[in-house]
Amino acid sequence: MMAGCGGLSDFSLKDQEWFARPGRIFKGGNSAIETPPLSSSKEVSQSDLISSDGQCPGMPAAGAPADANASSEGQVSVAPVALGHTECDVARAIPVAPDNVNLSSNARGDRVALITWRSGPRPGAYTFTSGRLTSIERVDVPPPEKPARGTKKRS
Secondary structure, three states: OOOOOOOOOOOOHHHHHHHHOOOOOOOOOOOOOOOOOOOOOOOOOHHHOOOOOOOOOOOOOOOOOOOOOOOOOOOOOOOOOOOOOEHHHHHHHOOOOOOEEEEEEOOOOOEEEEEEEOOOOOOEEEEEEOOEEEEEEOOOOOOOOOOOOOOOOOO
């Protein structure tokens, strides 16, 4: 006795037509999703480039608070840092002055900046090519100092 698929009464010809139809599933107009470009099309200007002393135009001097009336105590806000950001975007996002700024050129003549932070919320070696962040490398950071333990007097 051979039964095979011939005994399936629930599977009708209408179901077969639906699966074979090459038509559109979505009704209406355009179903495309619009997304913005991943990189900014804004050109890098001279004001987006960091100087050899680690300063950007409009930044407060190293060691000075951004607001003269602000106290140096309290929570420091940290902005996001991502590949494609400009040199000064990153320098402003990390609220600590960089430890080292190395400016050079690559084989194509593009500006290459290697900026290193060994302290602060995001220690690392940040490499910029043509003013845009291209890589972030981890750096060795000294361990935080342990608080001094109080000595107990024995009586």
